[in-house]
Amino acid sequence: MQGRSLHAQQLTGGTSPAGVADSASHTGLHLTSVTKNYDQLSSGLDRAAERALSRFEKLEQKLKRKLARRDSTAAKKLFAGSEQQYRQLEQKLKGSDSLSSVPNLNTYLPGLDSLKTSLRFLDQPGTTLKNITGGELSKATAAVSLAGKNLQDAVQVQHFLKERRQQLKEQLEQLGLVKDLKKLNKEVYYYQQQLNEYKDLLNHPDKLAQQVVSRLRDLPAFKDFMSRNSELSQLFRAPGNANIPGSLAGLQTRTSVQQQLSQQIGNNANPQQYLQQQMQQAQGELNKLKDKVNQLGGGSSDMEIPDFKPNNQKTKSFWKRLEYGVNIQSQKPNGLMPVTSDLALTAGYKLNDKSTIGIGASYKMGWGKDISHIRISSQGLGLRSYVDVKLKGSIWISGGYEYNYQQEFSRLDQLRDLNAWQKSGLIGLSKKYKLGKKNGNLQLLWDFLSYSQVPKTQPLKFRVGYVF
Incomplete structure (x- = not known):
């Protein structure tokens, strides 16, 4: 070239x-x-x-x-x-x-x-x-x-x-x-x-x-x-490089350093062992100080200690404040509907460290009446919105508003009938936990609008999910 x-x-x-x-x-x-x-x-x-x-x-x-x-x-x-x-x-x-x-x-x-x-x-x-x-x-x-x-x-x-x-x-x-x-x-x-x-x-x-x-x-x-x-x-002038003019000028030799240490600590003591002991003690103290500094929020000498409770999400970009999740919820047959499982995808935005809002969509899959009559079918779709607010520790208050199509369908044009969509209002608790590198959550939600739904659905919903 x-x-x-x-x-x-x-x-x-x-x-x-x-x-x-x-x-x-x-x-x-x-x-x-x-x-x-x-x-x-x-x-x-x-x-x-x-x-x-x-x-x-x-x-x-x-x-x-x-x-x-x-x-x-x-x-x-x-x-x-x-x-x-x-x-x-x-x-x-x-x-x-x-x-x-x-x-x-x-x-x-x-x-x-x-x-x-x-x-x-x-x-x-x-x-x-x-x-x-x-x-x-x-x-x-x-x-x-x-x-x-x-x-x-x-x-x-x-x-x-x-x-x-x-x-x-x-x-x-x-x-x-x-x-x-x-x-x-x-x-x-x-x-x-x-x-x-x-x-x-x-x-x-x-x-x-x-x-x-x-x-x-x-x-x-x-x-x-x-x-x-x-x-x-x-x-800094890098020592140890003989090719750099003056890089070794003024540096003490190992022999002279050992002689000075022997004069300070006594001729019978081992200067190398003495230095190692002092370095270990100093390293322990430095580690303690480092832990304290990290607890305050950083290791910079220019560190700013806030006089308020900071929102750690504020400085992050929009995309870094997003969290994605999946969850599943199952429902037993009720005479009109077979055994179903709601598979949902969600996307949430962290307002701060203690609150998240988001949207999602779900697909209701039918499994059939029982183990002897398994038949995969499309039993509905759902559109979701939700909010999570931290209560204490790993316990969160969760709420949401959803639209659900609770009927079997085989064509997308069947979903255009807005009268067939039902409203759900949810309130309950979530338990968030670590599962390897991923975050898991368990939700127990009460649908306070379920009593007016036709066909009526179960008021309590239990969901298991993961957040990425």
Whole structure:
């Protein structure tokens, strides 16, 4: 391939050119997906930052009007120049330059760094690649780099919102506007949670992106390139690499360290054993602290502790708040209908951690009168809506409204008779439990409209289902 077929010995230290070519033999099949995924992440980070700025500014404008009614002079002083700050940030977000000119350790993501460095390694002249064009590689490199840039910008927006909230806090507390301060706290907290989700996605690339890195990881040439060109190597001078000028300057030798430890703990003690004991104790304390931090909601030094009960679903996308389920309910024969089973599919939307609304559809299958007279038949259809509200622990209150066609049919046009559809109003309890990686649920529901139905159906319904 033009521009990429030079001698690979320069990269592999004298090994066969296939050392690099084979490692990336199928990379071209994945780079299009990598580009698409990281373009979406970049756009998502950009939109999240713009929305956070917009919502926070709207809250400020409401506060400004409320404060102006009490003290116009204080309002002008507190909000002086704020609108200009927002406009400048919005313009910078839309520009190509990063808001941060200095790499921030709080936003360093090893997974993103490895992928970016891998793509730069593949983009070197002299690397032989198969099934890949320079255009695909350039697009992937640009997409991953843009995601890193947008992440830095998003973190800068987060810092701005925190600083702005701190500036408003003292004045709001003095004026008794505590409710308005909580609204600002919510915006900052939820934006941080959303940012943490994006960081997790960027730090743990999907399988396609991981394959790009894994095929290069064991190459000596890549290890050398990584030690020289990764973001981490720019932040810290990597020791142990004699090829980097000055990398070993000033480092203590093992002998000198052991001599110093012997002087501190005594000549009769074993310095290595002493260090191991101290490290074990320190590791135990770190684990305790880590558990406490995780219980509070994260491991970032920039962690925001909410002063309200957060809704963990708020920062998730629409599709991630959906849950899909299946359930089955059986009914014994009643003289007019044979043994039947209702097989249902449902789709629910999580309003928050304790409530879900959803819709579904069911198919009523007939099995015949008894074991000696089995006959599969279509005995009806149903349309469902439901709501689940958490009561306590794994117990939920469930309710629903359904339309059911309770007659045998053989053609779809028979379902057009609306008078044949019956209404059901349901209320009851659900028990949710874990079954491997899936969630199961048991429902006991009372149909309080069943007494007016013709033909009359059983008022109590027992359903068993799974949620995906």
